[in-house]
Amino acid sequence: MPLLRMRDATFTRGEYAAGPITLALSPGDCATMVVASANEAAVAARLACGIVKASTGTVLIGDYDPRVQSVHCKRIAAFVAHEPAMLQETDFPRYVRYRAALWNVDERLALRRAAKLRECVESMHAAFAFPLVGALIGRPQLVVLDRPQPAYAEQIVALLDGLTFVSTHVADGEAAAFARGHGSQRLRA
Amino acid sequence: MTSRPFLAIVAARLYAELGAVEFTILAAVLVGMLATPGLVGPLAFCCLAGIASAMAQSPGRHPHLDLCEQSAPLFGRELARAKAFAPCVAAVCTAVAYLGAAQTRGGIGTPFAAPVVLSPVILCTLVALCAAIRTGVPRLLYLGFAIAAGAAAYSLAALAHSVWGELLFCALAAFFAVRQYGEALARYDYI
Numbered sequence: 001m002p003l004l005r006m007r008d009a010t011f012t013r014g015e016y017a018a019g020p021i022t023l024a025l026s027p028g029d030c031a032t033m034v035v036a037s038a039n040e041a042a043v044a045a046r047l048a049c050g051i052v053k054a055s056t057g058t059v060l061i062g063d064y065d066p067r068v069q070s071v072h073c074k075r076i077a078a079f080v081a082h083e084p085a086m087l088q089e090t091d092f093p094r095y096v097r098y099r100a101a102l103w104n105v106d107e108r109l110a111l112r113r114a115a116k117l118r119e120c121v122e123s124m125h126a127a128f129a130f131p132l133v134g135a136l137i138g139r140p141q142l143v144v145l146d147r148p149q150p151a152y153a154e155q156i157v158a159l160l161d162g163l164t165f166v167s168t169h170v171a172d173g174e175a176a177a178f179a180r181g182h183g184s185q186r187l188r189a
Numbered sequence: 190m191t192s193r194p195f196l197a198i199v200a201a202r203l204y205a206e207l208g209a210v211e212f213t214i215l216a217a218v219l220v221g222m223l224a225t226p227g228l229v230g231p232l233a234f235c236c237l238a239g240i241a242s243a244m245a246q247s248p249g250r251h252p253h254l255d256l257c258e259q260s261a262p263l264f265g266r267e268l269a270r271a272k273a274f275a276p277c278v279a280a281v282c283t284a285v286a287y288l289g290a291a292q293t294r295g296g297i298g299t300p301f302a303a304p305v306v307l308s309p310v311i312l313c314t315l316v317a318l319c320a321a322i323r324t325g326v327p328r329l330l331y332l333g334f335a336i337a338a339g340a341a342a343y344s345l346a347a348l349a350h351s352v353w354g355e356l357l358f359c360a361l362a363a364f365f366a367v368r369q370y371g372e373a374l375a376r377y378d379y380i
Protein backbone atom coordinates (compact mmCIF):
# COMPACT_ATOMS: atom_id res chain seq x y z
CA MET A 1 0.00 0.00 0.00
CA PRO A 2 1.50 3.38 -0.99
CA LEU A 3 2.20 5.67 1.94
CA LEU A 4 1.67 8.82 -0.06
CA ARG A 5 -0.36 9.24 -3.22
CA MET A 6 -0.74 12.60 -4.90
CA ARG A 7 -2.73 12.72 -8.11
CA ASP A 8 -2.78 16.07 -9.96
CA ALA A 9 -2.83 17.77 -6.57
CA THR A 10 -2.87 21.55 -6.70
CA PHE A 11 -3.14 24.29 -4.13
CA THR A 12 -3.99 27.91 -4.81
CA ARG A 13 -4.38 30.75 -2.34
CA GLY A 14 -3.20 34.22 -3.25
CA GLU A 15 0.50 34.25 -3.99
CA TYR A 16 0.80 30.64 -2.84
CA ALA A 17 0.26 28.05 -5.54
CA ALA A 18 1.64 24.63 -6.30
CA GLY A 19 1.01 21.72 -8.60
CA PRO A 20 -0.32 19.79 -10.28
CA ILE A 21 1.77 17.18 -8.46
CA THR A 22 1.55 13.45 -9.12
CA LEU A 23 3.56 11.18 -6.87
CA ALA A 24 3.32 7.75 -5.28
CA LEU A 25 5.58 6.64 -2.45
CA SER A 26 5.67 3.18 -0.94
CA PRO A 27 7.22 2.42 2.46
CA GLY A 28 11.00 2.82 2.25
CA ASP A 29 10.91 5.03 -0.85
CA CYS A 30 12.21 8.52 -1.06
CA ALA A 31 11.56 11.34 -3.50
CA THR A 32 12.90 14.78 -4.20
CA MET A 33 10.68 17.43 -5.77
CA VAL A 34 12.25 20.33 -7.66
CA VAL A 35 9.93 23.30 -8.06
CA ALA A 36 10.28 26.79 -9.44
CA SER A 37 10.02 28.92 -6.32
CA ALA A 38 10.39 28.84 -2.55
CA ASN A 39 6.66 29.51 -2.09
CA GLU A 40 5.78 26.57 -4.33
CA ALA A 41 8.21 24.32 -2.45
CA ALA A 42 6.66 25.34 0.89
CA VAL A 43 3.14 24.64 -0.37
CA ALA A 44 4.10 21.33 -2.03
CA ALA A 45 5.68 20.08 1.20
CA ARG A 46 2.67 21.10 3.27
CA LEU A 47 0.36 19.40 0.74
CA ALA A 48 2.35 16.18 1.01
CA CYS A 49 1.89 15.94 4.77
CA GLY A 50 -1.68 17.17 5.03
CA ILE A 51 -1.08 20.56 6.64
CA VAL A 52 -2.84 22.24 3.72
CA LYS A 53 -5.68 20.69 1.76
CA ALA A 54 -5.53 20.26 -2.01
CA SER A 55 -7.65 22.74 -3.99
CA THR A 56 -8.01 20.21 -6.81
CA GLY A 57 -6.80 16.66 -7.33
CA THR A 58 -6.21 14.06 -4.65
CA VAL A 59 -3.76 13.57 -1.81
CA LEU A 60 -3.89 10.36 0.19
CA ILE A 61 -1.57 9.74 3.12
CA GLY A 62 -1.71 6.08 4.05
CA ASP A 63 -5.21 5.87 2.51
CA TYR A 64 -6.47 8.85 4.51
CA ASP A 65 -7.64 12.04 2.86
CA PRO A 66 -6.32 15.16 4.65
CA ARG A 67 -9.53 16.99 3.76
CA VAL A 68 -11.60 14.72 5.99
CA GLN A 69 -9.13 12.75 8.15
CA SER A 70 -6.34 15.20 8.76
CA VAL A 71 -5.61 13.88 12.26
CA HIS A 72 -4.92 10.37 10.89
CA CYS A 73 -2.69 11.87 8.20
CA LYS A 74 -0.71 13.81 10.77
CA ARG A 75 -0.10 10.66 12.79
CA ILE A 76 1.54 9.14 9.72
CA ALA A 77 3.38 12.11 8.23
CA ALA A 78 5.79 14.46 9.98
CA PHE A 79 6.79 17.85 8.64
CA VAL A 80 10.16 19.59 8.88
CA ALA A 81 10.04 23.26 7.94
CA HIS A 82 12.69 25.11 5.97
CA GLU A 83 12.82 28.04 8.37
CA PRO A 84 15.20 27.55 11.30
CA ALA A 85 13.50 27.36 14.68
CA MET A 86 14.42 30.14 17.09
CA LEU A 87 15.78 27.72 19.66
CA GLN A 88 18.98 27.48 21.65
CA GLU A 89 20.78 24.31 22.71
CA THR A 90 19.44 24.86 26.26
CA ASP A 91 15.85 24.71 24.97
CA PHE A 92 16.23 21.07 23.93
CA PRO A 93 14.52 19.27 26.87
CA ARG A 94 11.67 21.81 26.95
CA TYR A 95 11.21 21.51 23.20
CA VAL A 96 11.21 17.70 23.29
CA ARG A 97 8.66 17.70 26.13
CA TYR A 98 6.44 20.07 24.14
CA ARG A 99 6.60 17.92 21.00
CA ALA A 100 6.09 14.75 23.02
CA ALA A 101 2.97 16.24 24.61
CA LEU A 102 1.52 17.26 21.24
CA TRP A 103 2.09 13.79 19.78
CA ASN A 104 1.12 12.12 23.05
CA VAL A 105 4.42 10.26 23.32
CA ASP A 106 5.72 9.14 26.70
CA GLU A 107 7.97 11.94 27.95
CA ARG A 108 10.86 9.80 29.17
CA LEU A 109 10.89 7.72 26.01
CA ALA A 110 10.77 10.88 23.90
CA LEU A 111 13.68 12.47 25.79
CA ARG A 112 15.74 9.31 25.46
CA ARG A 113 14.98 8.93 21.76
CA ALA A 114 15.57 12.63 21.08
CA ALA A 115 18.95 12.54 22.84
CA LYS A 116 19.96 9.57 20.70
CA LEU A 117 18.80 11.29 17.50
CA ARG A 118 20.56 14.52 18.50
CA GLU A 119 23.80 12.58 18.84
CA CYS A 120 23.43 11.44 15.22
CA VAL A 121 23.21 15.06 14.05
CA GLU A 122 25.55 16.51 16.64
CA SER A 123 27.28 18.91 14.27
CA MET A 124 24.00 20.30 12.95
CA HIS A 125 22.95 23.71 14.30
CA ALA A 126 20.23 23.50 16.95
CA ALA A 127 17.87 25.66 14.88
CA PHE A 128 17.83 22.99 12.15
CA ALA A 129 18.43 19.89 14.24
CA PHE A 130 15.63 20.38 16.78
CA PRO A 131 12.74 20.44 14.27
CA LEU A 132 14.18 17.36 12.57
CA VAL A 133 14.62 15.50 15.84
CA GLY A 134 11.23 16.73 17.04
CA ALA A 135 9.54 15.42 13.90
CA LEU A 136 10.93 11.94 14.54
CA ILE A 137 9.79 11.73 18.18
CA GLY A 138 6.32 10.57 17.17
CA ARG A 139 7.81 7.74 15.04
CA PRO A 140 6.24 8.89 11.75
CA GLN A 141 6.08 6.59 8.76
CA LEU A 142 6.61 9.44 6.33
CA VAL A 143 8.81 12.51 6.74
CA VAL A 144 8.28 15.59 4.57
CA LEU A 145 11.13 18.08 4.39
CA ASP A 146 10.57 21.56 3.04
CA ARG A 147 13.79 22.74 1.37
CA PRO A 148 16.20 21.04 3.77
CA GLN A 149 19.68 22.55 4.08
CA PRO A 150 21.97 20.93 1.45
CA ALA A 151 24.92 21.41 3.78
CA TYR A 152 23.36 18.84 6.13
CA ALA A 153 22.16 16.48 3.38
CA GLU A 154 24.42 13.59 4.36
CA GLN A 155 23.41 13.72 8.04
CA ILE A 156 19.72 14.11 7.25
CA VAL A 157 19.70 11.19 4.82
CA ALA A 158 21.61 9.05 7.34
CA LEU A 159 19.16 9.97 10.10
CA LEU A 160 16.17 9.10 7.90
CA ASP A 161 17.67 5.78 6.84
CA GLY A 162 14.91 3.23 6.35
CA LEU A 163 12.17 5.85 6.57
CA THR A 164 10.03 7.08 3.71
CA PHE A 165 10.73 10.69 2.97
CA VAL A 166 10.02 13.37 0.41
CA SER A 167 11.82 16.69 0.16
CA THR A 168 11.12 19.81 -1.87
CA HIS A 169 13.86 21.91 -3.47
CA VAL A 170 14.26 24.87 -5.75
CA ALA A 171 17.52 23.73 -7.39
CA ASP A 172 18.60 20.49 -9.03
CA GLY A 173 21.90 20.46 -7.18
CA GLU A 174 20.18 20.57 -3.80
CA ALA A 175 17.80 17.78 -4.79
CA ALA A 176 20.69 15.60 -5.96
CA ALA A 177 22.25 15.80 -2.50
CA PHE A 178 19.11 14.24 -1.01
CA ALA A 179 18.56 11.52 -3.62
CA ARG A 180 19.08 8.20 -1.80
CA GLY A 181 20.51 5.51 -4.08
CA HIS A 182 18.73 4.14 -7.11
CA GLY A 183 15.36 3.82 -5.36
CA SER A 184 14.73 7.56 -5.18
CA GLN A 185 12.27 9.37 -7.42
CA ARG A 186 13.09 12.74 -8.87
CA LEU A 187 10.19 14.98 -9.84
CA ARG A 188 10.20 18.31 -11.58
CA ALA A 189 7.24 20.65 -11.58
CA MET B 190 -8.01 15.43 23.69
CA THR B 191 -6.09 14.63 26.84
CA SER B 192 -5.00 17.46 29.09
CA ARG B 193 -1.36 16.96 28.11
CA PRO B 194 -1.34 18.58 24.64
CA PHE B 195 -3.77 21.21 25.95
CA LEU B 196 -1.42 22.21 28.78
CA ALA B 197 1.62 22.02 26.50
CA ILE B 198 0.07 24.42 23.98
CA VAL B 199 -1.12 26.84 26.68
CA ALA B 200 2.27 26.81 28.43
CA ALA B 201 4.22 27.26 25.18
CA ARG B 202 1.99 30.12 24.04
CA LEU B 203 2.18 31.91 27.39
CA TYR B 204 5.94 31.37 27.58
CA ALA B 205 6.37 32.85 24.10
CA GLU B 206 4.36 35.94 25.08
CA LEU B 207 5.67 36.19 28.63
CA GLY B 208 7.28 39.61 28.16
CA ALA B 209 4.12 41.13 26.69
CA VAL B 210 1.93 39.56 29.40
CA GLU B 211 4.15 40.93 32.16
CA PHE B 212 4.12 44.38 30.57
CA THR B 213 0.31 44.33 30.27
CA ILE B 214 -0.11 43.26 33.90
CA LEU B 215 2.19 46.06 35.07
CA ALA B 216 0.28 48.55 32.94
CA ALA B 217 -3.00 47.24 34.42
CA VAL B 218 -1.69 47.74 37.96
CA LEU B 219 -0.65 51.29 37.14
CA VAL B 220 -3.91 52.20 35.39
CA GLY B 221 -5.94 50.47 38.10
CA MET B 222 -4.29 52.59 40.76
CA LEU B 223 -4.77 55.84 38.88
CA ALA B 224 -8.17 55.44 37.20
CA THR B 225 -11.32 56.97 38.66
CA PRO B 226 -13.99 54.55 39.99
CA GLY B 227 -16.47 53.28 37.44
CA LEU B 228 -17.01 50.35 35.09
CA VAL B 229 -15.89 52.04 31.86
CA GLY B 230 -12.19 52.18 32.79
CA PRO B 231 -11.60 48.53 33.71
CA LEU B 232 -13.84 47.22 30.93
CA ALA B 233 -12.22 49.34 28.22
CA PHE B 234 -8.66 48.69 29.37
CA CYS B 235 -9.03 44.99 30.07
CA CYS B 236 -11.08 44.27 26.93
CA LEU B 237 -8.46 46.02 24.80
CA ALA B 238 -5.74 44.05 26.61
CA GLY B 239 -7.68 40.85 25.87
CA ILE B 240 -8.02 41.78 22.20
CA ALA B 241 -4.28 42.51 22.06
CA SER B 242 -3.51 39.12 23.68
CA ALA B 243 -5.74 37.42 21.12
CA MET B 244 -4.11 39.24 18.21
CA ALA B 245 -0.71 38.15 19.52
CA GLN B 246 -1.79 34.61 18.55
CA SER B 247 -1.91 35.60 14.88
CA PRO B 248 -0.13 33.15 12.59
CA GLY B 249 3.41 34.23 11.85
CA ARG B 250 4.26 35.77 15.24
CA HIS B 251 5.58 32.43 16.47
CA PRO B 252 5.91 30.42 13.25
CA HIS B 253 7.64 27.56 14.99
CA LEU B 254 4.77 27.04 17.44
CA ASP B 255 2.22 27.48 14.65
CA LEU B 256 3.88 24.77 12.57
CA CYS B 257 4.18 22.33 15.48
CA GLU B 258 0.51 22.80 16.34
CA GLN B 259 -0.67 22.59 12.73
CA SER B 260 1.33 19.43 12.04
CA ALA B 261 0.32 17.74 15.31
CA PRO B 262 -2.48 15.13 15.22
CA LEU B 263 -5.08 17.38 16.88
CA PHE B 264 -8.60 18.22 15.79
CA GLY B 265 -9.41 21.84 15.00
CA ARG B 266 -11.71 22.17 18.01
CA GLU B 267 -9.03 20.76 20.34
CA LEU B 268 -6.47 23.17 19.00
CA ALA B 269 -8.98 26.01 19.24
CA ARG B 270 -9.68 25.33 22.92
CA ALA B 271 -5.99 25.24 23.79
CA LYS B 272 -5.09 28.27 21.69
CA ALA B 273 -8.04 30.21 23.08
CA PHE B 274 -7.15 29.43 26.68
CA ALA B 275 -3.70 31.07 26.56
CA PRO B 276 -4.84 34.63 25.70
CA CYS B 277 -7.78 34.20 28.09
CA VAL B 278 -5.34 33.43 30.91
CA ALA B 279 -3.33 36.53 29.99
CA ALA B 280 -6.46 38.69 29.79
CA VAL B 281 -7.83 37.37 33.11
CA CYS B 282 -4.47 38.03 34.81
CA THR B 283 -4.60 41.59 33.46
CA ALA B 284 -8.16 42.12 34.71
CA VAL B 285 -7.34 40.64 38.13
CA ALA B 286 -4.27 42.91 38.37
CA TYR B 287 -6.42 45.92 37.45
CA LEU B 288 -9.15 45.07 39.97
CA GLY B 289 -6.57 44.28 42.64
CA ALA B 290 -4.86 47.64 42.10
CA ALA B 291 -8.21 49.45 42.06
CA GLN B 292 -9.11 47.73 45.34
CA THR B 293 -6.28 49.60 47.05
CA ARG B 294 -8.22 52.80 46.30
CA GLY B 295 -11.60 51.42 47.36
CA GLY B 296 -12.56 49.34 44.30
CA ILE B 297 -14.23 50.35 41.03
CA GLY B 298 -17.50 51.22 42.71
CA THR B 299 -19.54 48.40 41.17
CA PRO B 300 -21.00 45.41 43.02
CA PHE B 301 -19.85 41.99 41.75
CA ALA B 302 -16.91 43.73 40.07
CA ALA B 303 -14.95 40.56 39.30
CA PRO B 304 -17.61 38.65 37.28
CA VAL B 305 -18.89 41.86 35.68
CA VAL B 306 -15.42 42.72 34.36
CA LEU B 307 -14.03 39.24 33.70
CA SER B 308 -16.89 37.92 31.58
CA PRO B 309 -16.73 40.62 28.84
CA VAL B 310 -12.92 40.48 28.90
CA ILE B 311 -13.01 36.76 28.13
CA LEU B 312 -15.71 37.31 25.49
CA CYS B 313 -13.74 40.06 23.73
CA THR B 314 -10.61 37.89 23.74
CA LEU B 315 -12.44 34.93 22.21
CA VAL B 316 -14.14 36.99 19.50
CA ALA B 317 -10.84 38.71 18.66
CA LEU B 318 -9.21 35.28 18.21
CA CYS B 319 -11.40 34.81 15.13
CA ALA B 320 -9.83 38.01 13.77
CA ALA B 321 -6.34 36.72 14.45
CA ILE B 322 -6.52 34.04 11.75
CA ARG B 323 -8.09 36.33 9.15
CA THR B 324 -6.79 39.20 7.09
CA GLY B 325 -8.22 42.32 5.50
CA VAL B 326 -11.91 43.17 5.88
CA PRO B 327 -12.91 39.98 7.77
CA ARG B 328 -10.23 40.76 10.38
CA LEU B 329 -11.55 44.29 10.84
CA LEU B 330 -15.09 42.95 11.02
CA TYR B 331 -14.22 40.49 13.80
CA LEU B 332 -12.33 43.20 15.69
CA GLY B 333 -15.46 45.33 15.39
CA PHE B 334 -17.52 42.41 16.73
CA ALA B 335 -15.14 42.07 19.68
CA ILE B 336 -15.49 45.73 20.60
CA ALA B 337 -19.25 45.61 20.05
CA ALA B 338 -19.50 42.54 22.30
CA GLY B 339 -17.65 44.39 25.05
CA ALA B 340 -19.92 47.42 24.60
CA ALA B 341 -23.04 45.23 24.71
CA ALA B 342 -21.85 43.57 27.92
CA TYR B 343 -21.17 47.00 29.42
CA SER B 344 -24.66 48.17 28.44
CA LEU B 345 -26.24 45.17 30.12
CA ALA B 346 -24.23 45.55 33.32
CA ALA B 347 -24.00 49.32 33.73
CA LEU B 348 -27.04 50.70 31.91
CA ALA B 349 -29.59 47.90 32.25
CA HIS B 350 -28.18 46.92 35.70
CA SER B 351 -28.55 43.25 34.83
CA VAL B 352 -25.50 41.35 36.01
CA TRP B 353 -27.14 37.99 35.23
CA GLY B 354 -28.11 39.23 31.78
CA GLU B 355 -24.52 40.25 31.14
CA LEU B 356 -23.16 36.91 32.34
CA LEU B 357 -25.65 34.98 30.22
CA PHE B 358 -24.90 37.08 27.15
CA CYS B 359 -21.16 36.65 27.61
CA ALA B 360 -21.44 32.89 28.17
CA LEU B 361 -23.58 32.38 25.06
CA ALA B 362 -21.52 34.63 22.82
CA ALA B 363 -18.26 33.11 24.10
CA PHE B 364 -19.54 29.61 23.33
CA PHE B 365 -20.29 30.57 19.73
CA ALA B 366 -16.99 32.45 19.42
CA VAL B 367 -14.98 29.36 20.45
CA ARG B 368 -17.03 27.18 18.09
CA GLN B 369 -16.44 29.60 15.25
CA TYR B 370 -12.73 29.72 16.03
CA GLY B 371 -12.54 25.91 16.04
CA GLU B 372 -14.34 25.68 12.70
CA ALA B 373 -12.04 28.28 11.21
CA LEU B 374 -8.92 26.54 12.53
CA ALA B 375 -10.07 23.18 11.14
CA ARG B 376 -10.40 24.74 7.68
CA TYR B 377 -7.32 26.90 8.00
CA ASP B 378 -4.41 26.17 5.66
CA TYR B 379 -1.26 27.29 7.43
CA ILE B 380 1.54 28.31 5.06
